[in-house]
Amino acid sequence: MDPFSSPPLSGSAEGPSNEVVMDKVKQQLAQAYAEEFFSTVRDKCFTKCVTKPSTSLSGSESSCISRCVERYIEATGIISRAVITSLPR
Amino acid sequence: MDASHASELQYFLEQEKQKAVLNELVGKLTDVCWDKCITGTPGSKFSSGESSCLTNCAQRFLETSSLILRRFQSLQQ
Numbered sequence: 001m002d003p004f005s006s007p008p009l010s011g012s013a014e015g016p017s018n019e020v021v022m023d024k025v026k027q028q029l030a031q032a033y034a035e036e037f038f039s040t041v042r043d044k045c046f047t048k049c050v051t052k053p054s055t056s057l058s059g060s061e062s063s064c065i066s067r068c069v070e071r072y073i074e075a076t077g078i079i080s081r082a083v084i085t086s087l088p089r
Numbered sequence: 090m091d092a093s094h095a096s097e098l099q100y101f102l103e104q105e106k107q108k109a110v111l112n113e114l115v116g117k118l119t120d121v122c123w124d125k126c127i128t129g130t131p132g133s134k135f136s137s138g139e140s141s142c143l144t145n146c147a148q149r150f151l152e153t154s155s156l157i158l159r160r161f162q163s164l165q166q
Contacts, residue, residue, distance in 0.1 A: 018094055022101050029105060033112060040116065044123060048131060068131040072123065075135075075143055079119045082147035083111070 041072050122146035 016024075049064035050057070057065075126142035127135075135143075 014090065018097050018101075021098065025101075025105065029109065036116065040120060044120075045131075048127075064130055067133055070133075071127065071131040071135060072119070075123055075127070076115065076119045078140055078143045079122060079147045080115045082144045083115055083118065083151070086148060086151050 037076075041069055044072060045069060118147050118150055121150070 045065050045068035048068050049061050122143050125146055126139055
């Protein structure tokens with residue numbers, strides 16, 4: 001289904017309104033960002049926590065992974081603030 | 090599409106592009122600085138050493154970036 005198609009009520013004869021297009025673009029950007037973030041966190045935390053893969057994830061491996069996810073999200077916030085406050089005015 | 094609609098979209102795309110560039114920078118920096126600063130097993134909170142390392146890392150990276158840019162500019166003169 002065309003992600004830009006809209007019901008006749010909210011569109012014009014020329015196609016979807018700007019608002020519909022902008023919303024769709026924002027949605028797709030957010031989705032792409034979320035997928036990349038997931039991928040990064042998964043790779044980082046697997047590397048950190050699963051050093052000797054065995055036949056199942058141990059309790060300590062699972063809790064390490066949970067903490068790792070929380071810390072990585074926190075690290076993203078710390079870096080984000082450092083970058084924004086360093087931006088030239 | 091008339092001119093005002095086109096320019097609204099153009100402005101919107103410019104804004105989203107800048108946001109994406111910023112997100113990419115933050116993503117890359119977090120990746121690099123995590124590896125430099127979080128050397129052991131992740132704990133239930135960051136030590137003050139770890140969190141200041143992350144902040145320092147981001148700031149030093151940006152300074153490095155400016156420094157290299159200035160070097161390139163002076164090399165071209």
